[in-house]
Amino acid sequence: MPDMIMGDKEFQEIPSVKSKALRINLNENIYGSFAEIGAGQETVRNFFRVGGASGTIAKTMSAYDKDFSDAIYGVEEDGRYVTEERLVKMLSHEIQLVEERIDRERHPNKLFFSFANTVATIDFAKKYKGHGWVGIRYQVDPKEDYNEIILHIRFHQNDAQQQQITLGVLGVNLIYGAYYKYDEPKKLLRYLYDHIDRESLEIDTINFSGPRFKDVDNRLMSLQLIKNGMTEAVMFGPEGVNILPAKILYKKNILAFRGSFRPVTKVNIDMYEKAYELFLKENRVQESRTEVIFEITLSNLRAEGEIDEEDFMDRAKLLCNLGHTVMISNFQEYYRLVEYLARYTKMRMGLAMGVNNLIEIFDEKYYRHLSGGILEAFGKLFYRDLKVYLYPMKDPKTGEYITSQNLKVHPRMKELYKFFKYNGKLVDITDYNPAYLDIFSRQVLKKIEKDEIGWERMLPEGVAQIIKRKKLFNYQRGVNKIEN
Structure with a gap:
C-alpha cells in the first residue's frame, strides 16, 4: 500500500x-x-x-x-x-x-x-x-x-x-x-x-x-520496560499476555520462587511443589486466595553478559507452557522483592529457595548500600508475615545433605541466623527426592546444546518435548535433523 x-x-x-x-x-x-x-x-x-x-x-x-x-x-x-x-x-x-x-x-x-x-x-x-x-x-x-x-x-x-x-x-x-x-x-x-x-x-x-x-511478543516488551528503567517488575501469565501485578497480587497469599529456569529441572519443580504444599498448610492460607510467582531477576538474565533476548524468550515460553505466572524484576536482594509484594497484600508470603540462596541472604556485601546494613535488610525482609521454605543441598565433597539444621554461615551472622531460624521463619522441606539433588541446570543446558544422551530424564514430564518442538536453549539450532 x-x-x-x-x-x-x-x-x-x-x-x-x-x-x-x-x-x-x-x-x-x-x-x-x-x-x-x-x-x-x-x-x-x-x-x-x-x-x-x-x-x-x-x-x-x-x-x-x-x-x-x-x-x-x-x-x-x-x-x-x-x-x-x-x-x-x-x-x-x-x-x-x-x-x-x-x-x-x-x-x-x-x-x-x-x-x-x-x-x-x-x-x-x-x-x-x-x-x-x-x-x-x-x-x-x-x-x-x-x-x-x-x-x-x-x-x-x-x-x-x-x-x-x-x-x-x-x-x-x-x-x-x-x-x-x-x-x-x-x-x-x-x-x-x-x-x-x-x-x-x-x-x-x-x-x-x-x-x-x-x-x-508482549513478554519481550515487558523485558524492555525493565531494561529501560521504566519499572522495577513486570508480570505475564501462562497465555503470554502481560498482566498488571496489582490485579493478581492484591490481597493474595503469595509464594515466590526465584530461579534461572534455564531450563526448568526436576529440582525446580520438586522445590516448588513441596514448598507449595507446606505453604497451603499455614494458617489463613487458602488455595483460592494464593498466587505462585516464578521470578527471574534482571541480574540473572545478565549473568552471561548482555541480556540475550532469545534466551529470555526460551525461559518465558517454557514457564508459560507449564502454566506458570512469571515475574521479571530488578530486585537482586530478596528484601526488595518482599517490599514490592507487600505493596499489594498484607496476607501471608512465602519464599521458596535452595540453601545457596539462603547463604547469599546472610552475606553482608549485598547490604553495604543500606545505612543499617544487613540488620536493616532483615528488618524489611522478616518483619512481615513471611516464611522461607528451604530446599536442601547435597555437599559435593562429603555427600552430606545440608539443611537449616547444619547450615554454616559466617561467624558474625550466627546469632542473627539463630534468631530467625528459631522464630519459625525458616521451614525445611523434608520430603524431597534425594535423586534430584545431583541435577544442576547448567549441566543440563550443556547437554541440551550438545544433544547428549540422558538430559531428558533430568527434566519434568513434558518439558523435553517442549524444548525439542520449539527448539529452545539452542537445541539443534540450524540443524535439520529428523527425530526418531
Missing part, C-alpha cells in the same frame, strides 16, 4: 510535544476521537493548542460523572472505573461511533483512531500517588483491522497538576509513536518518555495487538 504516514524524513532531534501534535494534525488521513476520564482532557488539549485540529479531532469528551459514564460505557461488575476493562470499553465504544458516523465511501483514506484514558491522580491526603490506564485503537491502513496499544501507569509526582501535564505529554507521545513508530515497537516504547522525567512516571504494563503487531 502507499505509505500514508511515514512519508517525511526522521527528525534529527527529539521532536517537541507541539511538533508531534502538529504533525498528527497536519496529516489529512488521521482522524478520531478522545475520551479522557479522571485528570481532565490533558492529551487532546495539546492538539487544540497547536492548531489544525479540525481535520483530526472528530470528538473529545470527558464523562467525568460516574453515573453519566456508566450510562455511556456500562456498569462495571466490581464498581471500579480505573481499570483495563473500563479502558477497553471506552476504546470500543468510541471507535464504533466514528465508524457509524463517518462515511467510508466519502473518506476512503481516513485512518480512524480512538484514544482513551481513565486515571486517578493523587488524593488530597497525598497517600495514594495515583495511577491509570491509557490506550489507543487505530488503523495505519483503512482496509486493515485495528491495532491497539494499552498501558498502565503509576504516578510518582506529588502534585495533581503536574500529573495532569505528564499525562498529556504521555498521550501525545503514544499517539505519535503509534502512527510513526509502529514498525519499531522497542523504539516506540522508549519514546513514550520523551519530555517526561523517568522519576515522575512508571509504566509497569503494556500490551500490543493487531495486524501491525502480530510478530510482537
Whole structure:
C-alpha cells in the first residue's frame, strides 16, 4: 500500500510535544476521537493548542460523572472505573461511533483512531500517588483491522497538576509513536518518555495487538520496560499476555520462587511443589486466595553478559507452557522483592529457595548500600508475615545433605541466623527426592546444546518435548535433523 504516514524524513532531534501534535494534525488521513476520564482532557488539549485540529479531532469528551459514564460505557461488575476493562470499553465504544458516523465511501483514506484514558491522580491526603490506564485503537491502513496499544501507569509526582501535564505529554507521545513508530515497537516504547522525567512516571504494563503487531511478543516488551528503567517488575501469565501485578497480587497469599529456569529441572519443580504444599498448610492460607510467582531477576538474565533476548524468550515460553505466572524484576536482594509484594497484600508470603540462596541472604556485601546494613535488610525482609521454605543441598565433597539444621554461615551472622531460624521463619522441606539433588541446570543446558544422551530424564514430564518442538536453549539450532 502507499505509505500514508511515514512519508517525511526522521527528525534529527527529539521532536517537541507541539511538533508531534502538529504533525498528527497536519496529516489529512488521521482522524478520531478522545475520551479522557479522571485528570481532565490533558492529551487532546495539546492538539487544540497547536492548531489544525479540525481535520483530526472528530470528538473529545470527558464523562467525568460516574453515573453519566456508566450510562455511556456500562456498569462495571466490581464498581471500579480505573481499570483495563473500563479502558477497553471506552476504546470500543468510541471507535464504533466514528465508524457509524463517518462515511467510508466519502473518506476512503481516513485512518480512524480512538484514544482513551481513565486515571486517578493523587488524593488530597497525598497517600495514594495515583495511577491509570491509557490506550489507543487505530488503523495505519483503512482496509486493515485495528491495532491497539494499552498501558498502565503509576504516578510518582506529588502534585495533581503536574500529573495532569505528564499525562498529556504521555498521550501525545503514544499517539505519535503509534502512527510513526509502529514498525519499531522497542523504539516506540522508549519514546513514550520523551519530555517526561523517568522519576515522575512508571509504566509497569503494556500490551500490543493487531495486524501491525502480530510478530510482537508482549513478554519481550515487558523485558524492555525493565531494561529501560521504566519499572522495577513486570508480570505475564501462562497465555503470554502481560498482566498488571496489582490485579493478581492484591490481597493474595503469595509464594515466590526465584530461579534461572534455564531450563526448568526436576529440582525446580520438586522445590516448588513441596514448598507449595507446606505453604497451603499455614494458617489463613487458602488455595483460592494464593498466587505462585516464578521470578527471574534482571541480574540473572545478565549473568552471561548482555541480556540475550532469545534466551529470555526460551525461559518465558517454557514457564508459560507449564502454566506458570512469571515475574521479571530488578530486585537482586530478596528484601526488595518482599517490599514490592507487600505493596499489594498484607496476607501471608512465602519464599521458596535452595540453601545457596539462603547463604547469599546472610552475606553482608549485598547490604553495604543500606545505612543499617544487613540488620536493616532483615528488618524489611522478616518483619512481615513471611516464611522461607528451604530446599536442601547435597555437599559435593562429603555427600552430606545440608539443611537449616547444619547450615554454616559466617561467624558474625550466627546469632542473627539463630534468631530467625528459631522464630519459625525458616521451614525445611523434608520430603524431597534425594535423586534430584545431583541435577544442576547448567549441566543440563550443556547437554541440551550438545544433544547428549540422558538430559531428558533430568527434566519434568513434558518439558523435553517442549524444548525439542520449539527448539529452545539452542537445541539443534540450524540443524535439520529428523527425530526418531
